[in-house]
Amino acid sequence: STVVVIGLGYIGLPTAAILAANDVDVVGVDINPTTVDAVNEGKVPFVEPDLGTLLAGAVGRGRLRAASTPEPADAFILAVPTPFADDHKPDLSYVKAAAEAVAPLLRGGELVVLESTSPPGATSGVAEWVLAIRPDLSVDGADGRPAIHFAHCPERVLPGRVIVELVENDRVIGGLTATATERARDLYSVFCKGQLLVTDSTTAEMTKLVENAYRDINIAFANELSLIADKLQIDVWELIKLANHHPRVNILSPGPGVGGHCIAVDPWFIVDAAPESARLIRTARMVNDTKPRWVVEKVLEAVTGINSPTIAALGLAFKADIDDLRESPAIEVVRDLAHVANAQILAVEPHIKTLPASLGDAKNLCLTDLETALDAADVVVVLVDHSAFRNAVGLLAASAQVIDTRGVLS
Numbered sequence: 421s422t423v424v425v426i427g428l429g430y431i432g433l434p435t436a437a438i439l440a441a442n443d444v445d446v447v448g449v450d451i452n453p454t455t456v457d458a459v460n461e462g463k464v465p466f467v468e469p470d471l472g473t474l475l476a477g478a479v480g481r482g483r484l485r486a487a488s489t490p491e492p493a494d495a496f497i498l499a500v501p502t503p504f505a506d507d508h509k510p511d512l513s514y515v516k517a518a519a520e521a522v523a524p525l526l527r528g529g530e531l532v533v534l535e536s537t538s539p540p541g542a543t544s545g546v547a548e549w550v551l552a553i554r555p556d557l558s559v560d561g562a563d564g565r566p567a568i569h570f571a572h573c574p575e576r577v578l579p580g581r582v583i584v585e586l587v588e589n590d591r592v593i594g595g596l597t598a599t600a601t602e603r604a605r606d607l608y609s610v611f612c613k614g615q616l617l618v619t620d621s622t623t624a625e626m627t628k629l630v631e632n633a634y635r636d637i638n639i640a641f642a643n644e645l646s647l648i649a650d651k652l653q654i655d656v657w658e659l660i661k662l663a664n665h666h667p668r669v670n671i672l673s674p675g676p677g678v679g680g681h682c683i684a685v686d687p688w689f690i691v692d693a694a695p696e697s698a699r700l701i702r703t704a705r706m707v708n709d710t711k712p713r714w715v716v717e718k719v720l721e722a723v724t725g726i727n728s729p730t731i732a733a734l735g736l737a738f739k740a741d742i743d744d745l746r747e748s749p750a751i752e753v754v755r756d757l758a759h760v761a762n763a764q765i766l767a768v769e770p771h772i773k774t775l776p777a778s779l780g781d782a783k784n785l786c787l788t789d790l791e792t793a794l795d796a797a798d799v800v801v802v803l804v805d806h807s808a809f810r811n812a813v814g815l816l817a818a819s820a821q822v823i824d825t826r827g828v829l830s
């Protein structure tokens with residue numbers, strides 16, 4: 421069978437590669453020509469362990485190629501971004517564009533899977549967009565019109581462990597019809613060794629959102645505790661460690677805020693779907709979103725009285741041991757600190773070679789190595805718990821005043 425995967429990002433590309441590795445003929449589609457060229461050369465345009473080998477093998481054996489427009493296939497997987505607009509409302513424009521690109525290619529009988537994390541009702545929306553262009557088709561074969569099988573199968577892989585988790589994680593699959601659910605289950609059984617759990621499409625959509633909201637709320641709890649502990653002048657890390665000795669308590673770790681492309685976004689889709697009821701979910705988002713500003717205030721407090729302070733900022737990524745800077749709270753903190761007129765900011769991020777455009781071109785900000793930064797700093801703020809920093813606790817402890825948002829020293 422043949423599969424077209426639309427969107428060759430963090431999810432689409434690994435999915436395309438693993439299908440191809442299992443002898444499915446796959447065409448990966450992306451609007452970015454650089455991505456298309458890279459994939460056709462067997463190269464991964466971002467950092468993800470084990471994906472390089474898998475991709476190079478699949479391309480080498482002729483099972484996977486990339487293109488800039490879709491072509492007819494037995495199944496289509498939509499793995500495009502679903503960001504939110506400024507008002508926190510879901511932006512489904514990429515999904516709509518993908519659905520409209522697929523519609524003209526359909527002959528009847530194909531499977532269309534929405535894999536992007538989506539608000540409740542989005543899978544029905546995809547069907548409506550397709551059928552608006554193709555009134556000769558239907559979702560269930562009614563009136564003799566050939567059926568197109570629509571389903572949702574959200575990804576749940578953790579960046580940094582994508583290849584392992586694609587194979588091992590259980591998956592939730594919800595079709596608009598029973599046949600669609602069956603067809604989607606057959607497709608994912610090609611590479612997924614976890615359980616394939618079936619439900620309806622709206623429940624599948626909500627399952628994914630609820631998973632990330634659950635994590636967001638639990639991180640918000642930890643972040644709120646860090647503010648309270650600071651007021652009470654006790655160590656939040658010791659506090660959490662002690663509380664976690666209770667057999668039914670498992671508090672997560674505070675940090676400088678919540679980053680990445682999922683946990684800071686998905687809960688808003690629930691808030692948008694049920695604004696009156698989603699009170700806890702909304703508050704957790706606000707607690708996590710305001711944490712970077714609190715960290716900035718702490719640093720400013722620490723440098724009061726120092727004439728031209730030098731601040732070392734350790735880490736820019738959104739979490740440990742990855743190079744992904746998307747929605748990173750560390751970036752937010754460093755950007756704010758760079759606005760402090762007479763301060764010099766030394767950023768340390770072992771996983772990148774140049775500062776990202778999102779940090780602007782502040783003259784008082786530069787990227788340097790750990791030792792240089794620690795040597796020169798009046799105040800050190802730890803923003804990411806990279807292994808490289810954990811392995812240097814001795815150096816860190818011996819340096820100037822440390823504001824440790826990740827508990828690396830504890």
Ligand code: SAJ
Binds near residue numbers: 575631677
């Ligand atoms: N964080 C904390 N404290 C913690 C745990 C995390 O501050 O105790 C922060 C991290 O530093 C980071 C953010 O939260 O800034 C998110 O990191 P993460 O490791 O919790 O999650 P992601 O965004 O890398 O991946 C999540 C995963 N979802 C869940 O664990 C419920 C992943 O399984 C999903 O597939 C992914 O979102 C997604 O694509 O939705």
